[in-house]
Amino acid sequence: DGGITQSPKYLFRKEGQNVTLSCEQNLNHDAMYWYRQDPGQGLRLIYYSQIVNDFQKGDIAEGYSVSREKKESFPLTVTSAQKNPTAFYLCASSPREGRRTYEQYFGPGTRLTVT
Amino acid sequence: AQKVTQAQTEISVVEKEDVTLDCVYETRDTTYYLFWYKQPPSGELVFLIRRNSFDEQNEISGRYSWNFQKSTSSFNFTITASQVVDSAVYFCALSGGAGGTSYGKLTFGQGTILTVHP
Numbered sequence: 749d750g751g752i753t754q755s756p757k758y759l760f761r762k763e764g765q766n767v768t769l770s771c772e773q774n775l776n777h778d779a780m781y782w783y784r785q786d787p788g789q790g791l792r793l794i795y796y797s798q799i800v801n802d803f804q805k806g807d808i809a810e811g812y813s814v815s816r817e818k819k820e821s822f823p824l825t826v827t828s829a830q831k832n833p834t835a836f837y838l839c840a841s842s843p844r845e846g847r848r849t850y851e852q853y854f855g856p857g858t859r860l861t862v863t
Numbered sequence: 864a865q866k867v868t869q870a871q872t873e874i875s876v877v878e879k880e881d882v883t884l885d886c887v888y889e890t891r892d893t894t895y896y897l898f899w900y901k902q903p904p905s906g907e908l909v910f911l912i913r914r915n916s917f918d919e920q921n922e923i924s925g926r927y928s929w930n931f932q933k934s935t936s937s938f939n940f941t942i943t944a945s946q947v948v949d950s951a952v953y954f955c956a957l958s959g960g961a962g963g964t965s966y967g968k969l970t971f972g973q974g975t976i977l978t979v980h981p
Contacts, residue, residue, distance in 0.1 A: 779967055790971035791908075836906060852969055854908035854909075
């Protein structure tokens with residue numbers, strides 16, 4: 749079955765440590781996205797990538813970094829510079845052509861807790 | 864800049880009632896796309912519908928229907944004969960079309976928490 753996988757589902761880290769969240773898709777989508785969701789709020793875009801080896805900052809990129817070396821993978825690193833990293837992180841992907849262009853499909857999310 | 868506003872933070876209904884979730888948007892793009900997503904307690908967002916700015920035809924899918932009115936910048940979502948399984952957070956979202964500043968980027972509303980009681 750095609751889909752998006754994020755691992756792990758729950759992640760705990762100590763303050764001051766960098767942590768990398770995994771996102772893998774086998775939908776053959778060109779574009780991939782990372783969002784952050786805080787309790788009672790909508791999703792905010794962190795980074796997105798329209799094509800391999802290229803990515804752009806979203807609305808809240810400070811304290812985060814990404815890479816896009818493979819079409820299937822778009823890992824997100826939450827660095828120690830992120831002041832309030834505890835949140836629910838969602839990865840998404842979308843095709844860039846065809847009938848489903850612009851439709852973003854989401855993974856199950858990773859809930860990160862930093863203490 | 865794009866903006867999406869969902870008027871209701873929380874809605875509570877009894878099973879079999881109809882319920883409408885409101886969504887109002889702002890954009891300067893001439894071509895744009897509107898979406899609704901459902902987020903059940905598991906957390907994963909489930910895609911429900913995409914509507915193109917140049918297509919104002921309303922759509923019905925089973926118990927779900929969507930009313931897009933460009934004149935009022937609204938894209939409302941109605942669930943007919945609600946069921947307990949409809950309980951979730953529902954998000955309205957907006958994306959700019961190709962050539963626009965918000966191309967491929969989703970701007971989400973704050974979400975509406977829908978609780979359907981048996």
